[in-house]
Amino acid sequence: MKLIDTILTDAASIAAIRKDIHAHPELCFQEVRTADVVAQQLTDWGIPIHRGMGTTGVVGIVHGRDGGACGRGIGLRADIDALPMQEFNTFAHASKHQGKMHACGHDGHTAMLLAAAKHFSKHRDFDGTVYLIFQPAEEGGGGAREMIKDGLFDKFPMQAVFGMHNWPGAPVGTFAVSPGPVMASSNEFKITIRGKGSHAALPHNGIDPVPIACQMVQGFQTIITRNKKPVDAGVISVTMIHAGEATNVVPDSCELQGTVRTFSIECST
8 A cells, every 4th residue: 555655754643642542532422532632633734623513523624725616525534432341451552541442443543534634734636625524422322323413414515425444453554445335233232131039049939030041142143043144144242141149149130232233224123
């Protein structure tokens, strides 16, 4: 991949921004500091901004050599939120916030779009307008939907929106593309199984929800192997199981949580 010299020159300063964002992760719709960092950088580079779209979203506006007169526009989009999980890295820019981490690389996405923004602010050898969309709440919060509800495409008409996602394991300096969908939809579920508590030594006096939950987790996989067409991609993952508060008591209930990921509406239902 041929990289642009001016962006390479700014690589260290952009990396510093990424490390700063990584050290201060914020969850969906709480990205106040991150939005401040983005807004300040864009303003320093002479890029007009619009704030507060989708609660904490930021949009930068870069007109080309025609001042945007042609009416055409494209959007470049990056997500800015982090995940509710603990970071165990020990490098200097590890998360400073307990239980929050940029584990999905949105700090990198934000920094990359800022690098593009700085380049466009200096090199406007194009017609039309580039809208820089810094979207909150990608991790299950529907931040894109909320920005659209707030009039993103009404205020900033654009013919196309481009986004990307980092891909750990891909060779450095490469960019992967594929026809058709690449990133699946993600729908969360929570199932509560209600039984009847009892002493663990007298399980016949109760209804134990834990074995039922275990059977359900196993049964979910038959949806993938026996209810879905083999050519349709889909993944069901149970990622959390919560039950009980004491080792000698059969709990009243058991809760399962997880995600369903698909490439089509039909598979998701």
